[in-house]
Structures are given as structure tokens and as C-alpha cells.
Amino acid sequence: MIEVRDYSFSYEEDGQPLFDQLTFNLYPNEVTLLMGASGAGKSSLALCLNGLYPDAVEGVASGDIFFHGKNIREFEKGELNQEIGIVFQDPESQFCMITVEDELAFTLENRKIPRSEMKERIPAILQAVGMEGYEKNKIHELSGGQKQKVALAAVLLLEPEMLILDEPTANLDPVSSQEFVELVESIQKERGMSVLIIEHQADDWLELLDRVLVIGNGGQLIADNGPDQLFTNQKQLLEQIGVFLPREYSHQKDLRDLLPESSPSQEKILSVNGLVFSRKRREILKDVSMDIHGGEFVAIIGENGAGKSTLLQLMAGLLTPKRGDVSMSGRSLEKWEENELRRRLGFVFQNPEHQFITDTVYEELTFGMKLNGCTEEEMERAAAERMEQFHLKSHRHSNPFSLSGGQKRRLSVATVLDETPDILLFDEPTFGQDAATTAELMTYIMDLRRKGTAIVFVTHDMDIVDAADRAFVLQHGEMAFAGKPEDLWEKTRLLQEARLTLPSRLRNRSRVGERYDLVH
Ligand SMILES: Nc1ncnc2c1ncn2[C@@H]1O[C@H](COP(=O)(O)OP(=O)(O)OP(=O)(O)O)[C@@H](O)[C@H]1O
Numbered sequence: 001m002i003e004v005r006d007y008s009f010s011y012e013e014d015g016q017p018l019f020d021q022l023t024f025n026l027y028p029n030e031v032t033l034l035m036g037a038s039g040a041g042k043s044s045l046a047l048c049l050n051g052l053y054p055d056a057v058e059g060v061a062s063g064d065i066f067f068h069g070k071n072i073r074e075f076e077k078g079e080l081n082q083e084i085g086i087v088f089q090d091p092e093s094q095f096c097m098i099t100v101e102d103e104l105a106f107t108l109e110n111r112k113i114p115r116s117e118m119k120e121r122i123p124a125i126l127q128a129v130g131m132e133g134y135e136k137n138k139i140h141e142l143s144g145g146q147k148q149k150v151a152l153a154a155v156l157l158l159e160p161e162m163l164i165l166d167e168p169t170a171n172l173d174p175v176s177s178q179e180f181v182e183l184v185e186s187i188q189k190e191r192g193m194s195v196l197i198i199e200h201q202a203d204d205w206l207e208l209l210d211r212v213l214v215i216g217n218g219g220q221l222i223a224d225n226g227p228d229q230l231f232t233n234q235k236q237l238l239e240q241i242g243v244f245l246p247r248e249y250s251h252q253k254d255l256r257d258l259l260p261e262s263s264p265s266q267e268k269i270l271s272v273n274g275l276v277f278s279r280k281r282r283e284i285l286k287d288v289s290m291d292i293h294g295g296e297f298v299a300i301i302g303e304n305g306a307g308k309s310t311l312l313q314l315m316a317g318l319l320t321p322k323r324g325d326v327s328m329s330g331r332s333l334e335k336w337e338e339n340e341l342r343r344r345l346g347f348v349f350q351n352p353e354h355q356f357i358t359d360t361v362y363e364e365l366t367f368g369m370k371l372n373g374c375t376e377e378e379m380e381r382a383a384a385e386r387m388e389q390f391h392l393k394s395h396r397h398s399n400p401f402s403l404s405g406g407q408k409r410r411l412s413v414a415t416v417l418d419e420t421p422d423i424l425l426f427d428e429p430t431f432g433q434d435a436a437t438t439a440e441l442m443t444y445i446m447d448l449r450r451k452g453t454a455i456v457f458v459t460h461d462m463d464i465v466d467a468a469d470r471a472f473v474l475q476h477g478e479m480a481f482a483g484k485p486e487d488l489w490e491k492t493r494l495l496q497e498a499r500l501t502l503p504s505r506l507r508n509r510s511r512v513g514e515r516y517d518l519v520h
């Protein structure tokens with residue numbers, strides 16, 4: 001279906017090619033996984049395959065890509081998008097209408113589907129992606145996971161011959177993630193589509209995969225193999241470039257056994273008391289209370305739309321509750337002076353782009369230091385160290401918005417690590433990372449915990465939850481559980497209702513092998 005021949009691409013005229021002389025084929029009715037370290041060029045390649053790049057970014061390409069034997073340069077603008085549907089890594093960048101219904105109708109209009117038929121198709125596709133009843137909702141008011149499902153629905157309506165999914169489950173709760181894989185499987189079987197999946201963790205997809213392609217850090221195709229052969233015979237190669245090995249092929253330790261021991265203090269750093277928060281008369285949070293202690297690592301979890309990001313924003317003082325109160329070290333957040341609050345409490349948004357305020361990686365990393373009156377020398381030293389640690393050295397002058405998904409996430413985390421605040425609130429800090437960068441991020445964050453900083457994660461990764469001191473489960477805006485992860489794993493019914501799964505070490509006891517290897 002797709003033939004890639006000696007294809008090279010670079011973002012700048014005389015720039016280093018991102019990938020170099022790639023040659024491979026993609027076949028009809030085949031499910032292929034594309035792996036590679038964060039920043040290796042996977043998303044860029046996907047956008048080249050469906051003809052959006054190089055033109056959309058004024059990049060430079062050489063070599064050829066053929067779709068059913070026809071060079072993709074010969075397709076009319078927009079023509080190939082109907083054949084090769086792509087769900088972007090950041091679904092927000094994909095939408096052009098206000099409501100879910102209008103977005104889907106827009107897609108159907110492009111396919112010249114009559115209005116009468118739309119009435120049936122829209123609810124049906126929303127049901128297929130688990131978003132029934134959301135027709136009238138505004139897209140910007142949906143939770144991160146809900147947006148991802150709408151983006152998939154829109155692309156499926158195009159009935160493409162090939163579907164490219166760029167980290168489609170990164171923002172989905174564990175059960176939605178499994179359901180999403182099943183959904184792709186059933187649609188793929190039913191329509192005989194060719195599917196190309198870009199993911200850092202292959203585990204959930206293993207049964208579906210026919211082939212795995214791996215891009216190395218120099219932009220070459222370094223493996224093209226069946227999943228079993230690849231994960232059995234080419235393990236070392238994959239470990240070298242830092243990608244996750246699926247659990248059943250790996251022999252690393254559990255994350256929870258790798259994190260250093262910690263003993264949280266008795267001191268309450270942040271107290272949430274009887275929080276109630278509504279949007280448009282809908283109660284999003286209902287009487288939520290929790291205390292977080294110094295040096296404690298807690299995870300806030302729950303299904304998509306449960307209210308986790310909203311709670312985190314209230315905890316950071318970015319939203320104001322309708323009732324109830326959040327206090328830091330015994331003093332209500334609104335009584336803190338803004339500067340002092342921001343120095344003691346760090347916050348990382350779910351979407352890193354919402355956090356960027358400058359034009360370069362260097363300025364982003366030193367923005368806070370500059371406000372605090374640091375010298376150029378101090379800033380240079382700190383920024384150099386951070387860029388080295390977070391693999392951003394070659395991106396010093398890059399615009400934060402032009403980074404890869406994983407690089408954006410690392411930059412957003414790096415900007416809050418330049419001091420030792422009392423508490424750090426992270427909304428999904430590890431999504432979009434490969435094995436090596438996940439381990440590095442966790443190492444640096446946990447280093448701050450050792451120094452006494454309380455760490456709060458909103459996350460969908462149950463292996464990270466397993467490593468936390470305490471877990472808080474939000475269900476429809478209410479606190480359904482607060483306690484040790486071990487106790488949560490016993491509550492089968494609650495896990496089901498909150499659309500959570502067990503961590504991988506408990507999911508299949510016969511499989512030894514884990515996914516993380518921390519940096520020491
Ligand atoms: N700006 C907004 N206006 C109206 N409703 C909103 C807005 N932002 C979020 N919501 C709604 O509030 C609810 C909670 O959203 P929130 O983002 O807190 O969920 P979440 O648990 O973080 O979900 P996810 O895991 O998908 O990120 C969702 O039903 C969402 O649709």
C-alpha cells in the first residue's frame with residue numbers, strides 16, 4: 001500500500017536530516033507498530049506518509065513515497081488525508097469546530113455525506129469510541145482523554161484505507177486504553193484497514209501486531225521484524241536506544257522496587273477541605289478532602305473526566321472553589337503572596353503547551369531564575385545541566401512548540417525542578433516518554449522527594465501508582481478511595497467501577513520482568 005524509497009527529511013534547508021534514506025513498505029490489512037526513542041522522528045515520519053509534510057513545515061525531503069504505486073506528490077491537496085487518516089499526538093491541534101457534533105459533521109461534509117445520513121452516523125461513531133451523548137459538548141471543555149476519543153471518531157468517519165495513530169492511548173484511563181485497542185482491532189478486522197501505531201509501550205497492542213519498525217536515534221530504520229522475533233532476538237538493540245520492552249520479554253525490576261525508600265513527614269504541606277467546584281451548574285468536584293505530607297509521593301487516579309485535572313488546578317490555586325478551601329502549610333492559598341506561592345508550589349499542566357511562555361528552550365528553563373534575580377552565569381550553569389539531563393542539549397535555541405511530544409513534556413517538567421519547592425503537582429508527567437526518559441524523569445523527581453518535597457501525580461500509569469505512598473481515586477468528582485496502593489489493588493469492584501487496572505506485576509503473575517530501570 002505504501003512504499004517508502006530512500007526517503008530523507010529535514011526541517012531546515014541545510015539541517016541535519018531527521019531521517020535518512022528510509023526504505024520500507026506498509027501492506028494492506030497489516031498492523032504495524034513504529035517504535036523509537038523520544039525525538040527520533042516518529043511523528044514527523046507519520047506526517048510525511050500522509051503528505052502533510054514537508055510542505056506544511058517548509059521542510060526538505062528527498063526520495064519517494066508511493067501510495068498504491070502513485071507518488072504522493074501527485075495527489076491533490078487534502079486528497080491523501082481521506083485515504084490515510086491520522087490521529088495526531090496532540091488531538092487539540094486537530095479540531096476546527098466548537099462542538100463535537102459540528103466537528104464530526106464537518107468531516108462528513110467533506111466526504112459529501114447527506115445530512116439525513118449524518119444523523120445516524122454521528123451517534124453511532126460516538127458510541128463506538130465510548131462518547132455517546134456528547135454531541136452537544138464543546139470540545140475545549142472535554143477532558144484530555146475525551147478529546148482523544150473524539151479525534152479518533154472524526155478520523156474513522158473518513159473510512160480511510162490506512163489509519164495512523166500517534167500515541168493514541170497516552171491520555172486514556174487504563175480501561176479506556178484497553179477498550180481502545182479492542183476498538184481498533186475490531187474496526188481493523190471489519191474494514192481490513194492497514195494500521196500504523198506509534199507507541200512507546202507495545203504491551204497492550206502485542207496481540208494485534210504483524211510487524212514492528214524501529215527508528216534509531218540517527219534516523220535510520222534499525223529493525224523491521226515480527227514482534228516476537230524482535231522482542232526476543234533484538235532486545236539489546238532496543239535497550240540501547242532506550243525503548244520499552246513489553247513486560248513479557250523484559251527482566252527488569254518493578255518501578256516500586258527501584259525507587260529509593262522514603263519516610264514522609266507528619267507535617268501537612270497541603271490540605272484540601274470540602275472542595276466543591278462546578279462548571280456551568282454541573283458539579284465537577286463534590287466535597288473532596290485530602291491532606292498531603294512533606295516528602296510524600298501520592299497519585300490521583302480515576303477514569304477520563306473524573307475531575308483529576310480540575311482538582312489539581314484547584315490545589316495549585318489556578319481555579320477558585322465554589323465551596324471549601326485549599327491551604328498550604330496551614331494558610332489558605334489565597335492568603336499567600338503570588339510570588340511566594342509559585343516558589344513553594346510547582347505545577348505542570350496536562351498539556352505542556354499550556355505552560356510555555358517564551359520562545360526558546362533556554363529561556364523557558366531560566367525564566368523563573370531570571371525573575372528571582374539570578375546572574376547570567378548561574379542561569380547558564382543550571383540550564384546546561386537541565387538540558388543535559390533531559391536530552392534537550394541540541395534544542396537550546398528551539399522554540400518549545402516545535403519540540404517532539406516527549407521533548408515538550410520533559411521541558412515542562414524540567415522548568416519546575418530548578419528549586420526545592422514544598423510541593424510539586426504534575427498532571428501526567430511521564431506520558432509520551434520512552435523507557436530511558438521515563439526512568440530519568442522519575443529519578444529526578446524522586447530526588448526532590450528525598451529532599452522533602454511532596455510529589456503529586458495525576459497519572460494513568462498503574463505501575464507508577466504502585467510505587468506511590470498513597471493513591472486517591474476520584475470517581476465522578478467524589479473521593480472513592482484514599483490509602484495505600486496495596487489496599488487499592490484488593491478492591492476489585494472499585495477498580496472496575498473507576499475504570500482502573502492492576503499494575504502490570506499483578507496482572508499476570510506468571511510473567512516475570514518489568515519495565516523500568518532507574519538511573520543511579
Ligand atoms: N473548561 C471546561 N468547561 C466545562 N467543563 C469542563 C471544562 N474542563 C473540564 N470540564 C469537564 O469537567 C470534567 C472533569 O474534567 P477533568 O479534566 O478534570 O477530568 P480528568 O479526570 O483530568 O480527565 P482525563 O483523565 O481525561 O484528563 C469533565 O467531564 C470535563 O468534560
Ligand SMILES: Nc1ncnc2c1ncn2[C@@H]1O[C@H](COP(=O)(O)OP(=O)(O)OP(=O)(O)O)[C@@H](O)[C@H]1O
Nearest residue numbers: 011038039040041042043044402403404405406407
Ligand atoms: N516543526 C518543527 N520544526 C523544527 N523541528 C521540529 C519540528 N517538529 C519536530 N521537530 C524536531 O524533530 C525531532 C523529531 O520530532 P518527532 O515529533 O517526529 O519525534 P518523535 O519520535 O515522534 O518523538 P516523541 O516520542 O517524543 O513524540 C525532534 O528533535 C523535534 O524537536
